[in-house]
Structures are given as C-alpha cells and as structure tokens.
Amino acid sequence: MMSPRALLPCLQGLLLLLGSFAQACPPPCQCYDGTKVFCSGEEIWGIPEGLPGNATQLFFVETSLTAVGSGAFGNCSSLARLVFLNNPGLALEAGAFGERSSLAELEVSGSNLSALSSAAFGSLLELRNLFLTFSALRALEPGLFNRTPSLEALHLQGNQIETLPPTVFSPLRELRVLDLSHNPLAPVPDRLFDPLALLQVLKLSNISLTRLPLGIFRPLRSLKELSLDRNALADLPPGAFSGLSRLQRLELQHNALTSLRSCIFSCLSNLDVLNLEGNRLSALPAGLLRGTPKLGQLFAASNRLETIPEGIFSNLLQLQTIVLSHNQLTHLPAGAFRDLFNLTTLQLDHNNLTTLAGDTFHNLLSLEVLGLAGNRLQALPEGIFDSNDYLFGVALKDNPWVCDCRLASLAGWIRNWSAPLNSQTFCTSPDHLKGWALPALPQEQLVCLAAPGPADSSLSPGEAETARAPCTYNDPEGTVQLACDTAACHRLTVHLPPQGDSTGRGLAYNRNWVLNSSCGMVRVWVTIRAEPGGTAREEEAGSHNPCSEP
Structure with missing residues (x-):
C-alpha cells in the first residue's frame, strides 16, 4: 500500500x-x-x-x-x-x-x-x-x-x-x-x-478478525469484491458467503485456516479470483470448487498441502492460473490438470515432488509459465512438454538433477526454449558433472554408463529410474570411469593413450588407479598385452566394495 x-x-x-x-x-x-x-x-x-x-x-x-x-x-x-x-x-x-x-x-x-x-x-x-x-x-x-x-x-x-x-x-x-x-x-x-x-x-x-458473525455479508447482494486477508480467521462458518452470487474476487490469504468445508464456496457462481495463500491448510476437499465454474485464478501457496484431490479442477474450464508453491506436495494424482485448456500459469515450485508422469501437462494447450523449482526431481520423462506449444518459461533450479542419458531430452529442450531462466539450474550428479549448468552442458556428456537392469514392476517409471541410477567412480583426470548401482558394477571405460609398446609388436598397457565417488572408493588395475595374430588380451580387477560408504 x-x-x-x-x-x-x-x-x-x-x-x-x-x-x-x-x-x-x-x-x-x-x-x-x-x-x-x-x-x-x-x-x-x-x-x-x-x-x-x-x-x-x-x-x-x-x-x-x-x-x-x-x-x-x-x-x-x-x-x-x-x-x-x-x-x-x-x-x-x-x-x-x-x-x-x-x-x-x-x-x-x-x-x-x-x-x-x-x-x-x-x-x-x-x-x-x-x-x-x-x-x-x-x-x-x-x-x-x-x-x-x-x-x-x-x-x-x-x-x-x-x-x-x-x-x-x-x-x-x-x-x-x-x-x-x-x-x-x-x-x-x-x-x-x-x-x-x-x-x-x-x-x-x-x-x-478472529471470527465472522453468522450472515454478516448476506445483505450485500451486489458485492463483487471481498477482502478478508491478514486477519486471524481459523474457521469459516457454514453459509459464510451465502447470498453473494455476484462476488468475483475473494481474498482470504494470510489467515489461520486449517480446513475448509466442501460447500463453503458453493454459492459463488461468478467467482473469478480466490486467494487462500498463507494459511495452514493440509488438504482441500474434493468438491471445494464445484460451485465456482467461472474461477479464473486460484492462489493456494504457502500452505501445508501434501497432495490435491483428483478431479478438483474438473469443471473449471476458464481457469488460467494455479499457484500451489511452497506447500508439501509429494505427488500429483493422475490427470490432475486434465482439460484445463485455458491454463496459462502453473506454479508447483518449492514442494516435495520426486517424479512426474509423462502426461502431467499434456492437456495444457495454453500453458506459458511453469514453476518446478525447489522440488526433489532427478529427471523428467522424455517428451513431457511435447504438447505445450506456447510454453516459454519453465523454472527448474534447485532440484537434484541426475545428468545422464535420461536427462538428455530435457537438457535439449532447455537449451532451445528456456536457457536464460535456467542459467542457475545445475547437475548434482554424477560427480564429474556436478555443478554444470544444464543449458551449458554438452549433449554428449549425457550418457548412462550402466546398462539398466530389468524394471521392477512394482515401481513407477520415475521411481524405477531413480532406483537404478548409478554411482560413477572417476580418477582425478577423468580418463577412467566405472559405473555401479546397488547390485553390481556394469561398465568400465578407460581412455588409453595413443602409443604402442617398446617392441613395436602392438599395444601393451599396464596400470592401476584409485577411483572415488560419493559412494566410496574402488581400486582398478588393467593389463593389456599383445598376443600372436594381432589380438589383445585384457584383464581387469578391483578391490573394495564399491557400494560401501567411504
């Protein structure tokens, strides 16, 4: 003010x-x-x-x-x-x-x-x-x-x-x-x-204000805007907004609301803006918005929401903005945003999301701004933004991104469409890419060194990928990499120098390394010697359990 x-x-x-x-x-x-x-x-x-x-x-x-x-x-x-x-x-x-x-x-x-x-x-x-x-x-x-x-x-x-x-x-x-x-x-x-x-x-x-007198607003049948924000309301009595059929804007942010009756907004047939930000709501009733078909903007940031009910937005065909930032969302129900063809802004930042389904945003044909920063996302399904032709602003920073082959599609999309906004979006693993900004990361670096094992049918695709994400052990020079998951080590990559042995009969090589990662340490030695007929024999061995703590 x-x-x-x-x-x-x-x-x-x-x-x-x-x-x-x-x-x-x-x-x-x-x-x-x-x-x-x-x-x-x-x-x-x-x-x-x-x-x-x-x-x-x-x-x-x-x-x-x-x-x-x-x-x-x-x-x-x-x-x-x-x-x-x-x-x-x-x-x-x-x-x-x-x-x-x-x-x-x-x-x-x-x-x-x-x-x-x-x-x-x-x-x-x-x-x-x-x-x-x-x-x-x-x-x-x-x-x-x-x-x-x-x-x-x-x-x-x-x-x-x-x-x-x-x-x-x-x-x-x-x-x-x-x-x-x-x-x-x-x-x-x-x-x-x-x-x-x-x-x-x-x-x-x-x-x-700590309470609303029963029926105090009922005579205000011409009311279009009601501001009750920054009070100490812990509850809204039944029929609190009865008679306000012309109300277009309702401000309830920064109160002490812990729950809402499912029918509390049922009479607000012309409501366009609803602000519930900064309360103590741990859940939203499934039918909370059924009586608000003209709702265009919903603000519910800074509450304690762990999820949203399936179908809570199903009748809101005019909805343009949803803000659910700074909650405790761990997952989104299937089809959470289905048929919201006019939605332009969706803010899901600073929650506890670990995975997203590949079709989460597919029906959001008008989506322009998407906030996913400050979650626990390690990867996103390939093609997750393929249906969002107008999407230009996606905030992805402050997530523990695993920069391997599963992030290749997303990294390419960022470089093409949202690089400036994500200049502070960094890899957190593998170790040799930690701290790299996604828009600057060369595409050839996004590789999976471990061959993925059979998927556990009890896990979602995102959870299965997270479960088999490897630890990558490196030497300081980055010439040797060994990829391991919780079960075994799958692939050793060694970049040998372009030289032959002293006899000139072919390549001969003998060396050992101590490789380190956040998972621990492993010792590897490799011997390659020339055999008659131009073939080579390779031996490799390692010591120390690669999945143990340092």
Whole structure:
C-alpha cells in the first residue's frame, strides 16, 4: 500500500503538467489553468486569503495548518475536490466546509486527526468520495454521515478505529466502496452492513478478525469484491458467503485456516479470483470448487498441502492460473490438470515432488509459465512438454538433477526454449558433472554408463529410474570411469593413450588407479598385452566394495 508521502512526487508532477505557467495566487500557493491550486510549505498556518473563486481542485500538502474553521472556503463556490495530504496538526471544526454542496471529493490523509464531530461535514449533499486515511482516528461518532447521503466511496483505512456504532453506515444507501482495512476493529457489529445493499467492494484486511458473525455479508447482494486477508480467521462458518452470487474476487490469504468445508464456496457462481495463500491448510476437499465454474485464478501457496484431490479442477474450464508453491506436495494424482485448456500459469515450485508422469501437462494447450523449482526431481520423462506449444518459461533450479542419458531430452529442450531462466539450474550428479549448468552442458556428456537392469514392476517409471541410477567412480583426470548401482558394477571405460609398446609388436598397457565417488572408493588395475595374430588380451580387477560408504 502506497503511503501519502510516497504519492507527493506524483501529485506535484501531475499539477506541473496541468498548466503552462502559474497564474496569480496567494503566496506560497501555485495556480494552474485557473482552476487547480496547490499550496505547500510549513509557513502556511491557515487557509490563504484570495484563493481563485473559480478553483475546482485545491490541495494542501505538508503545511502547518491547524484549525480549519467555519466558512474557510466560502469564496470557492466551484470547488469540487479538496485534498489535505500530510498536514499533521490539522483539525476540522464544525462547519469547516460550510454548505458547499458542489464538493464531490474530500481527502484528509496523513494527519494526527483523532476524532471528528458529527457536524464536521456540514451539509455536503453532493459528496461522492470521502478519504479519511492514514491518520489517528479512533472512533466514528453516530450520525457522522447523516448529511452526506450521496457518498459512493468511503475510505477509512490506516487509522486506529477500535469500535463502530452499529448504525453508523445507515444513511449511506448509495455506497459502492467501503475500505476499513488496517484498523484494530474486531469484533465487527453483527448487522453493520445491513443498509449497504448497493455495496460492490468491501475491504476488511488486517482488522484483527478472529471470527465472522453468522450472515454478516448476506445483505450485500451486489458485492463483487471481498477482502478478508491478514486477519486471524481459523474457521469459516457454514453459509459464510451465502447470498453473494455476484462476488468475483475473494481474498482470504494470510489467515489461520486449517480446513475448509466442501460447500463453503458453493454459492459463488461468478467467482473469478480466490486467494487462500498463507494459511495452514493440509488438504482441500474434493468438491471445494464445484460451485465456482467461472474461477479464473486460484492462489493456494504457502500452505501445508501434501497432495490435491483428483478431479478438483474438473469443471473449471476458464481457469488460467494455479499457484500451489511452497506447500508439501509429494505427488500429483493422475490427470490432475486434465482439460484445463485455458491454463496459462502453473506454479508447483518449492514442494516435495520426486517424479512426474509423462502426461502431467499434456492437456495444457495454453500453458506459458511453469514453476518446478525447489522440488526433489532427478529427471523428467522424455517428451513431457511435447504438447505445450506456447510454453516459454519453465523454472527448474534447485532440484537434484541426475545428468545422464535420461536427462538428455530435457537438457535439449532447455537449451532451445528456456536457457536464460535456467542459467542457475545445475547437475548434482554424477560427480564429474556436478555443478554444470544444464543449458551449458554438452549433449554428449549425457550418457548412462550402466546398462539398466530389468524394471521392477512394482515401481513407477520415475521411481524405477531413480532406483537404478548409478554411482560413477572417476580418477582425478577423468580418463577412467566405472559405473555401479546397488547390485553390481556394469561398465568400465578407460581412455588409453595413443602409443604402442617398446617392441613395436602392438599395444601393451599396464596400470592401476584409485577411483572415488560419493559412494566410496574402488581400486582398478588393467593389463593389456599383445598376443600372436594381432589380438589383445585384457584383464581387469578391483578391490573394495564399491557400494560401501567411504
């Protein structure tokens, strides 16, 4: 949220663009286009005399204004917008705005104003927008809005309001926007919002809510946006959102929710955005989203989810974004994202995924961005992205990639389509490739030195590949490699120097090495000597169990 002080440079720049030169104004104010007046400076202690009578917008920014008394703007009959920004000592006396029926917008932000009299606004019958923000208001008097019946937007965020009179909003039958965020409000009176039948936006972020009164939102049948984020809600009562059939956006992030009833969102037939991020959810009910067919964006990051129910997205044909980052997902059910033809963004990063089925993303024909970073993936099935023609951003870093033949297809895809994003995606094994960045890895390095044994039919393809992944033992020069798995050592590769023996009869060779890997150490010796007829005899032997710990 941007503070009033942060807005000051933008406001000054805007005013400078509005007029080509300053017209006559009471110093130290500046006038633009004859209708916009900007007054700033600590030397301003009161409302300057001689303000242009045809001014429509008037700004007081970082002044020493104290009391604004009755009739202070009596000369400004055309005034439509009045802004007080960062005037710490400001106080509004009864009748401060007189009978200014032309005033449509009033803002008082960044002051030490702690209370307002019910007579402070006079009779502002045409007032549409009222901002009383980032100040020190502690309470609102009953009847404060009795003489502002045309209000459409009321912003009270960033104050110290602790209580609200149950009928304080009763006169505001035209209100469309109400922002009570960032106040220590809880609890909220049960029937506080009953008169606001036309309300479209309600923001209750960070107001210390621990519970929702039963049916508190039911009268708000025009509501399109509801923000309940950054509170302490541990539960949502049955029917919490009953009657909100027009709701399009629901913000529930950063609460203390541990579970959700399967029907809690069933009446939200027009919901487009649902944010559940930063709660304590360990599971999502299978039918949670059946009543939200128009859902376009789902955010459920930073929870404790271990999996997602099969078919939870099955009716969401308009879904474009799914964010499941920073959970504890260990696996995804078969067809988890089936038929999501409009999905463009899928974030699965920072979970505990070890394998993915080859068809996990095959139906995601519109997918553009995929996050898989920070999991436990060692390899991905060949061709896993073959159906994703629009996929350009795949984040794969911080996984324990095994850079052998099983990663060849993925490494080639990264080089062609997603190299910059994966410049920090590294091999963790085999040892001689550890630390190599996948986009820079030569394709010829991606080989399997051990012949895979028979697959265990009880394992999934990904698990079987992981089980037979070899340990590769190397000499420091990299001229000798010995590949072993948990059962046996399968293949020895030796790069011999191009030389013959001293007799000239053919190649003769005799040498031994100590090879090391993260699995342990093995000693190998090789003797090759020429035999009559031009054939060669090869002998090799090793000591030390290659599968033991060092």
